Amino acid sequence: MSDLLIQGLHKYYGNNHVVKGIDLSIPAGEFTVLVGQSGCGKSTLLRTIAGLEFADQGSLSIAGQRVNDMPPKDRDIAMVFQNYALYPYMKVFDNIAFGLRARKTPEADIPGKVQRAADMLAISHLLDRYPRQLSGGQLQRVAIGRAVVRDARLYLFDEPLSNLDAQLRDEMRGEIKRLHQELGKTMIYVTHDQIEAMTLADRIVLMREGQIEQQGAPLELFEHPRTRYVASFLGSPSMNFIPAVLQSDSHGLCAQIGAGLSLKLPQGRFGHLQTKTGMAIELGIRPEHMRRQASPRDDVAQISVDIELVQPTGSRTFVEFKLGAITTVAELQAHDVHRSGERLALEIDMNRVIAVDPASGLVVANGATV
Ligand SMILES: Nc1ncnc2c1ncn2[C@@H]1O[C@H](COP(=O)(O)OP(=O)(O)OP(=O)(O)O)[C@@H](O)[C@H]1O
Numbered sequence: 493m494s495d496l497l498i499q500g501l502h503k504y505y506g507n508n509h510v511v512k513g514i515d516l517s518i519p520a521g522e523f524t525v526l527v528g529q530s531g532c533g534k535s536t537l538l539r540t541i542a543g544l545e546f547a548d549q550g551s552l553s554i555a556g557q558r559v560n561d562m563p564p565k566d567r568d569i570a571m572v573f574q575n576y577a578l579y580p581y582m583k584v585f586d587n588i589a590f591g592l593r594a595r596k597t598p599e600a601d602i603p604g605k606v607q608r609a610a611d612m613l614a615i616s617h618l619l620d621r622y623p624r625q626l627s628g629g630q631l632q633r634v635a636i637g638r639a640v641v642r643d644a645r646l647y648l649f650d651e652p653l654s655n656l657d658a659q660l661r662d663e664m665r666g667e668i669k670r671l672h673q674e675l676g677k678t679m680i681y682v683t684h685d686q687i688e689a690m691t692l693a694d695r696i697v698l699m700r701e702g703q704i705e706q707q708g709a710p711l712e713l714f715e716h717p718r719t720r721y722v723a724s725f726l727g728s729p730s731m732n733f734i735p736a737v738l739q740s741d742s743h744g745l746c747a748q749i750g751a752g753l754s755l756k757l758p759q760g761r762f763g764h765l766q767t768k769t770g771m772a773i774e775l776g777i778r779p780e781h782m783r784r785q786a787s788p789r790d791d792v793a794q795i796s797v798d799i800e801l802v803q804p805t806g807s808r809t810f811v812e813f814k815l816g817a818i819t820t821v822a823e824l825q826a827h828d829v830h831r832s833g834e835r836l837a838l839e840i841d842m843n844r845v846i847a848v849d850p851a852s853g854l855v856v857a858n859g860a861t862v
């Protein structure tokens with residue numbers, strides 16, 4: 493049975509139609525990440541699940557029971573807000589214990605539960621401090637502790653790590669994932685950060701303007717996006733999109749990019765487009781599917797490019813060059829390239845390249861799973 497079932501959900505703020513028909517079924521124990529651009533309705537959806545906003549249309553059920561008209565406190569939900577919302581005049585212990593006391597947990601049980609949550613989050617040495625005496629990362633842990641200390645049916649997180657620096661965010665991300673593995677609870681996590689979505693989720697629900705664009709396991713969305721929007725949202729640096737025209741010659745189907753450059757397309761994945769010669773497409777090429785040229789192989793396109801920008805990250809180096817008229821990013825080995833202005837022979841793994849119909853934004857040929 494699904495722990496949370498949402499059917500035909502709509503939400504308006506005045507005339508502003510913010511949630512536009514969401515259908516979502518979340519199985520018990522799953523870690524679901526709602527991801528999407530700022531303003532697409534993630535927080536509104538989460539707040540509606542929590543009961544902090546009313547659904548204008550549609551139904552919400554938790555564990556098989558319709559909760560549309562149930563007040564938040566009866567929904568058996570624990571929520572972590574983006575802005576922590578800790579009580580400044582309460583010590584960490586009492587902040588964490590607050591929800592337990594509000595729910596009339598016997599006072600004798602409270603220290604043990606608080607201690608367990610604090611141990612999990614490595615904040616047991618802070619229980620005697622006030623929030624103002626804590627760092628951002630410590631505050632964040634207390635806010636998470638306050639939610640997980642309770643035995644709730646559903647745990648909701650609204651961008652809980654957005655105020656932390658990059659390193660702390662990486663650490664906390666790991667801790668949240670461990671916490672989920674330990675507790676085995678149903679969790680819904682909102683973020684606009686695609687890396688966070690990829691690393692945490694059992695399932696990603698990618699939202700766009702109040703609707704679900706695509707949902708599925710992280711690698712499923714990454715490797716088999718249904719739309720250009722999904723393909724470009726996931727992955728960093730983003731997928732390159734190169735306008736091209738489908739052509740066929742004696743060797744089979746190819747993508748013509750400008751006058752001088754034509755890339756042969758693997759028959760297996762593009763064969764169904766054989767009848768579409770002359771169609772304008774965009775080739776979607778991920779930066780990591782290009783590399784320095786090795787010996788020629790099937791389904792590898794060889795190109796020669798003039799490097800315009802070199803960005804080392806330590807382990808890998810991102811380079812920019814023109815493919816047709818489009819500035820394109822490739823992810824190479826750290827020492828593959830030394831300075832801009834170099835001419836470099838690269839290859840593209842054509843088995844991973846996708847094709848988009850620019851008119852509809854739909855992916856018309858997807859990459860192979862390797
Ligand atoms: N209380 C409100 N009254 C009116 N409009 C609102 C209210 N809350 C949100 N909105 C609007 O609804 C839309 C969706 O907002 P929401 O907060 O759900 O976005 P979000 O996806 O969480 O974005 P972010 O990533 O920036 O947090 C936005 O256009 C926002 O301006």
Ligand SMILES: [Mg+2]
Binds near residue numbers: 534535536
């Ligand atoms: Mg939000």
